[in-house]
Amino acid sequence: MSLSDILHHRRAVREYLPTPIDPNIVKDCLALATLAPTSSNMQLYECYHITDKATLATLAKACLSQSSATTADQMVVFVIRPDLHRQRATSVFAFERENVRTYSPVHKVDRRIKKFDHYYNRLMPLLYTQDVPLVGTARKGVACAISKVRPMQKDVSKDDIRIVMHKSCGLVAQTFMLAMSERGLDTCPMEGFDGAMIKTLLRLPAIAEINMVVSCGVRSEQGVWGERFRVPFDEVYRQI
Numbered sequence: 185m186s187l188s189d190i191l192h193h194r195r196a197v198r199e200y201l202p203t204p205i206d207p208n209i210v211k212d213c214l215a216l217a218t219l220a221p222t223s224s225n226m227q228l229y230e231c232y233h234i235t236d237k238a239t240l241a242t243l244a245k246a247c248l249s250q251s252s253a254t255t256a257d258q259m260v261v262f263v264i265r266p267d268l269h270r271q272r273a274t275s276v277f278a279f280e281r282e283n284v285r286t287y288s289p290v291h292k293v294d295r296r297i298k299k300f301d302h303y304y305n306r307l308m309p310l311l312y313t314q315d316v317p318l319v320g321t322a323r324k325g326v327a328c329a330i331s332k333v334r335p336m337q338k339d340v341s342k343d344d345i346r347i348v349m350h351k352s353c354g355l356v357a358q359t360f361m362l363a364m365s366e367r368g369l370d371t372c373p374m375e376g377f378d379g380a381m382i383k384t385l386l387r388l389p390a391i392a393e394i395n396m397v398v399s400c401g402v403r404s405e406q407g408v409w410g411e412r413f414r415v416p417f418d419e420v421y422r423q424i
C-alpha cells in the first residue's frame with residue numbers, strides 16, 4: 185500500500201468482527217510507532233498492549249462500553265509518564281554523547297557534548313519537574329521575563345508541559361494506527377474513557393495520564409459509519 189492508500193484505509197472503526205488478530209502484528213506496529221518524533225526526543229510515554237480477555241472486558245467498561253471497545257480483539261493504552269523524565273534524559277544524553285564522539289569533527293566534540301549535557305542534565309529536569317509546588321509558575325515567570333529582551337518559549341507551565349507530552353504521545357498513537365492500517369488491520373482512537381479507572385487497572389502512578397486508548401481488530405460491515413466527513417480543504421489550508 186502507498187502512504188495515500190494507508191491514509192484512506194484508516195477509519196475510526198466502531199464495530200469489529202470476532203476474528204482474532206495476531207498479537208505479534210500489533211506488537212510490531214507498536215515497535216514501528218516508536219519511530220514517531222517526540223519533543224526533545226524525551227519519549228515520555230508507554231504503550232500497554234492488552235490481550236488478556238478479562239482485562240479487555242474491564243478496559244471496555246472504562247471506555248464507557250463503546251462498541252469500538254466492547255467488540256475489539258485487543259486494545260492499546262497510550263500513557264504519558266512525566267515521572268520518567270530523569271531516566272529518559274539520562275538515556276538520550278548517553279546516546280547522543282556517543283553520536284557526537286563518533287560523528288563530530290574532533291575540535292567540536294567537547295563543545296557539543298557540553299551542549300547536550302546542559303540540555304538533558306539541566307534544562308530537561310528543570311522543564312519536566314512537575315511535583316514541586318509552584319515550579320511551573322516560577323518557570324513561566326522567568327520565561328516571560330526573558331521574553332521581554334529576546335524571543336523565548338513561554339509555554340513552560342505545568343499544563344504547557346503536559347500538553348507537550350500529550351502531543352508527542354498522540355504522534356506515537358497515530359503512527360501506530362497507520363502501521364496497523366498498512367497491515368490491513370483496523371483501529372479506533374478513543375478519549376471517551378474513565379482515566380482514573382484505567383490507571384487503577386494498569387497500576388499506574390498518580391502522575392501518569394492516559395493519552396488515548398486505541399482499539400484493534402478487523403472491521404465488520406457496519407464497523408465504519410458511512411462516508412468520511414472533512415471540512416473543505418480551503419477552510420483549513422492557509423498559504424502565506
Ligand SMILES: Cc1cc2nc3c(=O)[nH]c(=O)nc-3n(C[C@H](O)[C@H](O)[C@H](O)COP(=O)(O)O)c2cc1C
Pocket residue numbers: 194195196197198250252372373374375376377396412
Ligand atoms: C483524540 C481522539 C479521540 C477520539 N475519541 C473517540 C471516542 O472516544 N469514541 C469514538 O467512537 N471515536 C473517537 N474518535 C474518533 C473520531 O471520532 C474520528 O477519528 C473522526 O470522526 C474522523 O473519522 P475517521 O477517523 O474515520 O476519519 C477519536 C479521535 C481522536 C483523534
